[in-house]
Amino acid sequence: xxxxxxxxxxxxxxxxxxxxxxxxxxxxxxxxxxxxxxxxxxxxxxxxxxxxxxxxxxxxxxxxxxxxxxxxxxxxxxxxxxxxxxxxxxxxxxxxxxxxxxxxxxxxxxxxxxxxxxxxxxxxxxxxxxxxxxxxxxxxxxxxxxxxxxxxxxxxxxxxxxxxxxxxxxxxxxxxxxxxxxxxxxxxxxxxxxxxxxxxxxxxxxxxxxxxxxxxxxxxxxxxxxxxxxxxxxxxxxxxxxxxxxxxxxxxxxxxxxxxxxxxxxxxxxxxxxxxxxxxxxxxxxxxxxxxxxxxxxxxxxxxxxxxxxxxxxxxxxxxxxxxxxxxxxxxxxxxxxxxxxxxxxxxxxxxxxxxxxxxxxxxxxxxxxx
Amino acid sequence: xxxxxxxxxxxxxxxxxxxxxxxxxxxxxxxxxxxxxxxxxxxxxxxxxxxxxxxxxxxxxxxxxxxxxxxxxxxxxxxxxxxxxxxxxxxxxxxxxxxxxxxxxxxxxxxxxxxxxxxxxxxxxxxxxxxxxxxxxxxxxxxxxxxxxxxxxxxxxxxxxxxxxxxxxxxxxxxxxxxxxxxxxxxxxxxxxxxxxxxxxxxxxxxxxxxxxxxxxxxxxxxxxxxxxxxxxxxxxxxxxxxxxxxxxxxxxxxxxxxxxxxxxxxxxxxxxxxxxxxxxxxxxxxxxxxxxxxxxxxxxxxxxxxxxxxxxxxxxxxxxxxxxxxxxxxxxxxxxxxxxxxxxxxxxxxxxxxxxxxxxxxxx
Numbered sequence: 001x002x003x004x005x006x007x008x009x010x011x012x013x014x015x016x017x018x019x020x021x022x023x024x025x026x027x028x029x030x031x032x033x034x035x036x037x038x039x040x041x042x043x044x045x046x047x048x049x050x051x052x053x054x055x056x057x058x059x060x061x062x063x064x065x066x067x068x069x070x071x072x073x074x075x076x077x078x079x080x081x082x083x084x085x086x087x088x089x090x091x092x093x094x095x096x097x098x099x100x101x102x103x104x105x106x107x108x109x110x111x112x113x114x115x116x117x118x119x120x121x122x123x124x125x126x127x128x129x130x131x132x133x134x135x136x137x138x139x140x141x142x143x144x145x146x147x148x149x150x151x152x153x154x155x156x157x158x159x160x161x162x163x164x165x166x167x168x169x170x171x172x173x174x175x176x177x178x179x180x181x182x183x184x185x186x187x188x189x190x191x192x193x194x195x196x197x198x199x200x201x202x203x204x205x206x207x208x209x210x211x212x213x214x215x216x217x218x219x220x221x222x223x224x225x226x227x228x229x230x231x232x233x234x235x236x237x238x239x240x241x242x243x244x245x246x247x248x249x250x251x252x253x254x255x256x257x258x259x260x261x262x263x264x265x266x267x268x269x270x271x272x273x274x275x276x277x278x279x280x281x282x283x284x285x286x287x288x289x290x291x292x293x294x295x296x297x298x299x300x301x302x303x304x305x306x307x308x309x310x311x312x313x314x315x316x317x318x319x320x321x322x323x324x325x326x327x328x329x330x331x332x333x334x335x336x337x338x339x340x341x342x343x344x345x346x347x348x349x350x351x352x353x354x355x356x357x358x359x360x361x362x363x364x365x366x367x368x369x370x371x
Numbered sequence: 372x373x374x375x376x377x378x379x380x381x382x383x384x385x386x387x388x389x390x391x392x393x394x395x396x397x398x399x400x401x402x403x404x405x406x407x408x409x410x411x412x413x414x415x416x417x418x419x420x421x422x423x424x425x426x427x428x429x430x431x432x433x434x435x436x437x438x439x440x441x442x443x444x445x446x447x448x449x450x451x452x453x454x455x456x457x458x459x460x461x462x463x464x465x466x467x468x469x470x471x472x473x474x475x476x477x478x479x480x481x482x483x484x485x486x487x488x489x490x491x492x493x494x495x496x497x498x499x500x501x502x503x504x505x506x507x508x509x510x511x512x513x514x515x516x517x518x519x520x521x522x523x524x525x526x527x528x529x530x531x532x533x534x535x536x537x538x539x540x541x542x543x544x545x546x547x548x549x550x551x552x553x554x555x556x557x558x559x560x561x562x563x564x565x566x567x568x569x570x571x572x573x574x575x576x577x578x579x580x581x582x583x584x585x586x587x588x589x590x591x592x593x594x595x596x597x598x599x600x601x602x603x604x605x606x607x608x609x610x611x612x613x614x615x616x617x618x619x620x621x622x623x624x625x626x627x628x629x630x631x632x633x634x635x636x637x638x639x640x641x642x643x644x645x646x647x648x649x650x651x652x653x654x655x656x657x658x659x660x661x662x663x664x665x666x667x668x669x670x671x672x673x674x675x676x677x678x679x680x681x682x683x684x685x686x687x688x689x690x691x692x693x694x695x696x697x698x699x700x701x702x703x704x705x706x707x708x709x710x711x712x713x714x715x716x717x718x719x720x721x722x723x724x725x726x727x728x729x730x731x732x733x734x735x736x
Binding site for chain 1: 372373374375398399400401402403404406411413414416417418420421422423429431433470471472483484486581690691693694695696697698701702705709710711712714
């Protein structure tokens with residue numbers, strides 16, 4: 001399945017390395033995980049704090065089992081007033097895409113394994129790439145301890161250079177918040193990076209294959225509110241975003257695979273990238289963390305029903321959950337009231353915190369148009 | 372999966388929704404619900420009407436078949452019996468496996484979820500509590516009467532209950548000798564010949580406000596009850612009423628801590644206040660309407676708590692097999708333990724059961 005990222009020839013396993021049959025480049029295999037960044041496992045790119053917690057997660061999983069490790073990891077988060085970063089609900093959107101025992105999936109960003117392991121029960125194979133060694137390692141430990149044999153993690157290091165041939169996958173899952181380094185040695189602005197990422201994903205998909213993309217909204221109501229309350233904070237970022245949009249931005253190695261944009265921006269980006277039939281959902285309350293709702297933004301009746309009948313249900317959650325959302329909920333509640341009062345529910349889709357977009361690769365499209 | 376389901380539903384539309392015009396397409400609104408429940412829900416919308424066309428419930432686990440088929444059977448039974456209850460429960464439109472997952476498609480019930488209010492002193496608002504309790508009790512009475520012909524005798528049932536359920540509880544939780552003896556005494560009490568045999572009752576299994584819809588038609592207020600996943604045809608009487616009365620206050624409390632949960636429980640059952648007296652009255656009326664001896668209320672309440680403790684353990688244990696424990700379960704166990712296995716045992720309902728056993732003399736019912 002794996003191919004050489006450099007020359008795209010097949011690779012074969014030789015003891016503790018993968019060797020390219022074409023250019024003879026090699027990558028080491030550490031703890032049964034192919035490592036793609038020149039064979040070296042580097043420190044977590046997420047910073048020392050996460051490296052510490054993730055390091056403990058992996059160590060505990062190895063000695064005490066993944067369930068105990070996950071419990072300890074999440075206990076720290078809950079003690080801080082946060083929620084576990086993943087649970088089974090994170091993967092519930094999978095029922096919106098067609099899957100069967102022949103499906104092959106690529107998950108970009110393993111998280112704590114919830115999404116790839118959930119898919120593994122229903123598909124032929126799940127390939128997972130992640131730039132954070134500890135996350136890949138934890139996924140591997142979980143898969144082994146849970147007896148799951150069709151999940152194949154790859155450690156990529158900081159380079160988004162994937163070792164798979166064109167048309168390898170029926171579904172690619174991409175969460176833009178996964179921090180990555182760069183696509184190659186050339187410094188690029190965010191727009192260029194996004195285009196190249198989509199180009200790669202496009203080529204990895206079979207015709208008619210699906211891309212599931214979870215992204216933040218550059219025009220989210222929280223962002224706009226903080227712009228009003230603390231404008232000084234956003235001025236530098238806004239200038240950079242504008243420069244990037246005009247192709248004038250500083251060319252740097254940036255953190256996100258797909259830069260934040262508006263709904264219209266994503267539509268344009270995906271269509272230019274060779275994708276069609278965009279189903280757009282708003283994961284609520286946020287695209288980060290576990291969604292409590294997944295609102296189809298293409299359906300006016302669903303939107304109206306949600307705001308009138310379902311949104312008020314938040315009043316029923318426990319005080320602990322309400323506290324977790326702080327000011328977000330009262331602000332959102334005010335926004336919903338105003339939207340219903342002035343019949344502006346159709347506008348809400350432009351201001352939700354983020355999007356979950358399921359896009360289809362256009363059949364018969366081989367190349368990508370320039371944006 | 373949902374695309375495949377949509378195709379099937381649209382193909383069979385005239386048979387599944389007779390008299391209803393077929394929509395052009397369907398969009399789904401996802402409502403994952405709690406992870407302990409083991410299912411995720413989608414509301415199906417078309418452009419032809421403002422409310423959803425139907426609801427889809429998907430069992431996340433490949434082993435969800437028993438629960439899906441159980442729910443289907445109970446709902447079909449209720450529909451078959453007709454009467455006032457049949458219009459208050461969802462109609463099963465389809466129940467089948469799609470892409471190796473059990474899927475249940477059900478009709479939509481009218482109404483909004485039952486809301487409740489608090490006073491500034493931290494107790495439930497009496498006006499809304501009284502109305503909600505009456506509605507819930509009234510519905511449960513009708514439910515019991517509708518299902519009366521399905522009741523089985525209790526002789527072997529109680530023996531099996533003692534053997535299986537009680538033993539499971541004793542195995543899972545490290546009960547003290549006092550707790551052990553007390554529970555056995557309660558099981559013996561409900562089976563006492565003094566009561567002439569205990570008629571078993573139908574059980575919804577999760578009769579709480581978030582599964583109850585309230586609709587208004589002029590001056591008439593009706594209930595609809597959803598989520599029959601954990602229902603069964605024969606169980607202990609008063610189970611659903613106790614589920615409602617116990618969780619009512621828990622869900623609307625304003626303070627945040629495990630202690631506040633225990634306080635809400637104690638205020639409901641061990642403290643004499645307008646709210647606990649309301650509960651007392653409702654339980655008494657319910658027993659009277661269904662011919663249940665009110666002196667059974669206490670042992671039945673203990674067994675209700677013990678069933679909930681077992682149920683909670685098995686739900687969490689199922690969660691832990693595939694992922695994280697729910698946030699609330701971690702939150703409750705944090706101060707007691709650092710082991711996830713122990714966390715499964717340091718949860719809400721076993722805490723209530725132990726509190727009850729310690730303070731049973733103060734029980735207001």
